[in-house]
Amino acid sequence: MYLKHFFVRRILLVKYSFAFVVMPDGFGTLDECFEASIVIQTRTIKNFPIIIFGKAYHKDLFEHIELMKKNSTIGADDTNSFLLTDSIEEAVSLIVEKNIKKYGLSAKNKVKLFKWLFERT
Structure with missing residues (x-):
């Protein structure tokens, strides 16, 4: 049962999102x-x-990510989608530029509901 909810949650996380925003937190985040x-x-x-x-909270993590790049355990482009910031304005600007403008998204866009995900209107 847990795995079913795990995968449904992951699908819904992507389906209804324009970006992922990560705040300082723990293992789950x-x-x-x-x-x-x-x-x-x-x-x-x-x-x-x-x-x-x-930036300060994730400093050591990003140093380790750079080490992984240096050791070729991840590709040089694998972090291109990351923005490490402390600026809300910079974050909003990136979301607007990468998704909202590029794909013409707005709150008026209709999303197709999937019954197999137990979505309802």
Whole structure:
């Protein structure tokens, strides 16, 4: 039962999002951040920004990510979708530029509901 809810939650997370916004937190947040980066890396979803707030909080994490790049355990382009920032304006600007303008999105866009995800109007 847990796995079913896990996968439904992941699908819905992508379906109704313009970007992933990561705030300083714990393992679950990092898990979802890296899960998002994997689906972008494998091109399951494209042009989806991951905005990570808290430059000081995530400093050591990004140093480790740079080490992984240096050791070629991740590709040089694998973090292109990341924005590490402390600026709300910079985050909003990226979302508007990458998704809302590019795809003509607005609150008026209709989303197709999936009954198999138990979605209702």
